[in-house]
Amino acid sequence: MRKLPRPTVIDIGVMRRFVALACWLGCLDVAAADYVPLPSAIFGSVLPADGKAAPASIAAFAMRTEPVTNAEYLDFVMTHPAWRRDRVPAVLADGSYLSHWDSAESLGVKALPRQPVTQVSWFAAQAFCESERARLPGWYEWEYAAAADGHRTDARSDPAWRQRVLDWYGRPATTPLANIGGVPDVHGVRDLNGLVWEWVDDFNALLVSADSRDQGNADKAKFCGAGALTLQQKENYATLMRVAMLSALKASDTTRTLGFRCVREP
Amino acid sequence: MKRLLLLLFLVLFGGQVSADDALPADSVYQANIALVDQAGRQWHWNEQRGHVQIVSMFYTSCTMVCPMIVDTMKLTVQKVGSDKRDRLHLLLVSFDPATDSVAVLRGYAQQRKLPAPSWTLARTAQLADTRQIAALLGLQYRQLPDGEFNHSSELVLLDAEGRIVARTSEIGRVDSDFVRAAERVLARE
Numbered sequence: 001m002r003k004l005p006r007p008t009v010i011d012i013g014v015m016r017r018f019v020a021l022a023c024w025l026g027c028l029d030v031a032a033a034d035y036v037p038l039p040s041a042i043f044g045s046v047l048p049a050d051g052k053a054a055p056a057s058i059a060a061f062a063m064r065t066e067p068v069t070n071a072e073y074l075d076f077v078m079t080h081p082a083w084r085r086d087r088v089p090a091v092l093a094d095g096s097y098l099s100h101w102d103s104a105e106s107l108g109v110k111a112l113p114r115q116p117v118t119q120v121s122w123f124a125a126q127a128f129c130e131s132e133r134a135r136l137p138g139w140y141e142w143e144y145a146a147a148a149d150g151h152r153t154d155a156r157s158d159p160a161w162r163q164r165v166l167d168w169y170g171r172p173a174t175t176p177l178a179n180i181g182g183v184p185d186v187h188g189v190r191d192l193n194g195l196v197w198e199w200v201d202d203f204n205a206l207l208v209s210a211d212s213r214d215q216g217n218a219d220k221a222k223f224c225g226a227g228a229l230t231l232q233q234k235e236n237y238a239t240l241m242r243v244a245m246l247s248a249l250k251a252s253d254t255t256r257t258l259g260f261r262c263v264r265e266p
Numbered sequence: 267m268k269r270l271l272l273l274l275f276l277v278l279f280g281g282q283v284s285a286d287d288a289l290p291a292d293s294v295y296q297a298n299i300a301l302v303d304q305a306g307r308q309w310h311w312n313e314q315r316g317h318v319q320i321v322s323m324f325y326t327s328c329t330m331v332c333p334m335i336v337d338t339m340k341l342t343v344q345k346v347g348s349d350k351r352d353r354l355h356l357l358l359v360s361f362d363p364a365t366d367s368v369a370v371l372r373g374y375a376q377q378r379k380l381p382a383p384s385w386t387l388a389r390t391a392q393l394a395d396t397r398q399i400a401a402l403l404g405l406q407y408r409q410l411p412d413g414e415f416n417h418s419s420e421l422v423l424l425d426a427e428g429r430i431v432a433r434t435s436e437i438g439r440v441d442s443d444f445v446r447a448a449e450r451v452l453a454r455e
Contacts, residue, residue, distance in 0.1 A: 089291040
């Protein structure tokens with residue numbers, strides 16, 4: 001994540017050759033991960049855009065079809081050693097970062113190559129996505145994508161869809177993680193529900209004004225902005241549980257069931 | 267001559283030490299983010315290393331709590347002992363880098379009487395880095411469809427190494443614990 005100061009004088013010819021090389025290397029790299037396009041959308045989110053009832057709106061984007069795996073993350077760590085578990089500073093990833101791996105540069109039996117990578121912080125997930133010339137999805141992008149099933153873009157009103165998500169939450173946390181490669185949804189995206197929790201870019205934005213209580217004293221100033229955020233679609237508590245979990249996290253936190261995937265412009 | 271040698275030694279060796287001096291693992295400067303300030307200068311935020319700072323986030327078009335954040339920072343500085351006050355730096359980073367250009371930040375600093383060099387108003391050079399700064403400082407924000415932001419309002423005290431040593435969400439009045447923490451840190455440097 002450390003960024004080097006940008007050069008002030010740039011030789012255009014050298015720069016062009018560098019860009020060509022970087023693109024060539026980048027294209028090889030990108031071949032590993034599949035992204036599929038998702039359309040722009042206006043939809044009813046569990047988090048209304050204005051804190052009251054406004055629908056969420058997202059621009060078209062492309063999403064990684066699968067969560068990032070241990071094998072992919074190991075490749076990243078080998079090429080970006082600042083993100084090795086024995087080098088990453090505590091402010092960017094807590095002490096459990098990649099703790100299920102055998103060593104700083106090998107996976108071992110508790111981290112299979114095609115299992116989704118977990119025990120990664122938000123900073124680490126961001127850095128990985130940047131290395132694929134992508135970014136973490138915004139909550140609305142993630143929520144929109146995760147509302148789909150095999151034949152509908154929005155299956156959320158189907159009690160069977162809700163029950164499937166809730167059944168997954170009910171599974172004991174000690175159950176080993178399955179490999180990636182679940183059944184693709186209507187967009188061609190896999191494993192959004194039923195495998196791991198996933199970081200979103202704006203995890204620290206979701207419940208920002210839910211705490212603006214005590215209107216009578218100085219605590220009301222703790223959060224700027226009009227009124228408390230009202231959660232909509234209370235029957236969608238399967239999705240709301242995601243929001244609650246993500247909101248409780250710090251950016252350096254890592255957990256055994258929290259992974260990520262990336263998105264980029266279409 | 268002896269003095270000259272000593273001086274030379276200090277310059278060489280002193281420089282060496284500070285270059286090798288690794289940042290603590292819990293320093294927010296571990297993520298080195300480029301900022302642009304009210305003077306239009308671009309720098310990386312680890313260049314503030316060596317200064318004790320009170321940091322908060324705001325945006326200039328905010329009419330509700332942000333002016334109170336600025337006022338609370340002003341009041342807090344005034345409560346710090348006069349022998350230490352001058353060494354306390356104040357950094358405000360915008361939630362809204364798309365709107366808060368250099369000119370807008372400069373205008374705000376003039377209007378609210380926030381003089382350099384003690385006050386720095388900045389935005390991140392890359393739009394996407396704003397959320398990183400917020401994450402490092404443990405602040406939350408969310409943009410609303412009308413362009414306003416909902417955000418947590420806190421002052422964060424960074425020691426000279428960029429470690430968070432205190433924070434307060436008391437806005438509109440001075441948190442005396444926070445002032446004492448600032449004095450302790452300044453006395454240490």
